[in-house]
Amino acid sequence: MPVVKYPRAAEPLWHEWDRKAQKHGLRHTVYAVNGDQYTGEWLDNLKHGKGTQIWKHSGAIYSGDWRFGKRDGYGSYSIPDPGTKQYLKVYAGWWRNDKKCGYGTMFYPSGERYEGEWSSGQRSGWGRMCYGDGSTYEGQWLADRPGGQGMLCLPNNNRYEGGWKDGKKHGPGRFFYLDKGQLLEGIWVADVPKCGIMIDFSRDAAPAPTQYPIPKVTAWKCWFC
Numbered sequence: 001m002p003v004v005k006y007p008r009a010a011e012p013l014w015h016e017w018d019r020k021a022q023k024h025g026l027r028h029t030v031y032a033v034n035g036d037q038y039t040g041e042w043l044d045n046l047k048h049g050k051g052t053q054i055w056k057h058s059g060a061i062y063s064g065d066w067r068f069g070k071r072d073g074y075g076s077y078s079i080p081d082p083g084t085k086q087y088l089k090v091y092a093g094w095w096r097n098d099k100k101c102g103y104g105t106m107f108y109p110s111g112e113r114y115e116g117e118w119s120s121g122q123r124s125g126w127g128r129m130c131y132g133d134g135s136t137y138e139g140q141w142l143a144d145r146p147g148g149q150g151m152l153c154l155p156n157n158n159r160y161e162g163g164w165k166d167g168k169k170h171g172p173g174r175f176f177y178l179d180k181g182q183l184l185e186g187i188w189v190a191d192v193p194k195c196g197i198m199i200d201f202s203r204d205a206a207p208a209p210t211q212y213p214i215p216k217v218t219a220w221k222c223w224f225c
Contacts, residue, residue, distance in 0.1 A: 040066065061087065070098040093118070116141065139164065162188065169193075181206030182214070 023030065023042035031037050040051020046069040047053070053062045064075015074094055078087040093104015099121035100106075106114040106123075116127020122144040123129075129137045139150020145167035146152075152169075153159045162173020169188040176183055181203030186196015203209050 043068070064095070071095040072097060165190075176201065178202070179206060179208050181209045 035056030041049030047066040065073025094102030100118040117125025134155035140148025146164040163171025168191040183201035
């Protein structure tokens with residue numbers, strides 16, 4: 001019995017075009033409809049691997065690791081200076097799910113700098129913050145504010161060591177007035193010392209000691225008790 005062979009149907013052209021349009025592996029610069037551009041690696045049409053993204057509207061640039069379309073891994077984020085148009089680094093460190101997460105350094109426009117741990121885009125964990133007035137906080141952070149145990153050093157070398165809550169001194173702590181040679185040890189509530197003991201501390205080495213030392217408290221014995 002004779003066998004009839006029919007010609008195989010030709011594959012539609014759009015199948016081939018679709019395969020060529022799939023972004024996979026290393027590609028040259030790809031431009032989005034809004035003008036954003038990306039140069040780097042892809043996986044199944046998603047940014048994945050090493051790559052650089054430039055946002056047209058803000059001019060910001062991110063260069064680093066990507067995972068399934070989101071910043072994930074180590075990378076740096078920079079923005080252009082309005083005057084010089086040169087790029088200023090804003091953040092360098094680790095990312096997860098498109099947010100700062102892990103260890104990284106943040107550079108603020110005012111000149112302040114934070115170096116430490118992040119979680120979901122907020123300062124969380126251990127970190128050091130250098131403020132514009134010259135003071136430095138080093139310790140624990142929670143929800144983008146000092147929370148837990150930490151030390152605040154002021155420009156005049158006075159410092160506080162103790163508990164923090166919602167960015168304020170809270171709980172047991174010690175305040176060293178090194179300029180006066182005194183130490184306050186007590187309990188703080190919302191940045192206010194509620195109770196404590198003030199004693200002389202390295203008074204002889206203080207640059208501006210108080211006129212009179214704090215008198216020592218002597219325990220008297222009651223003979224009639």
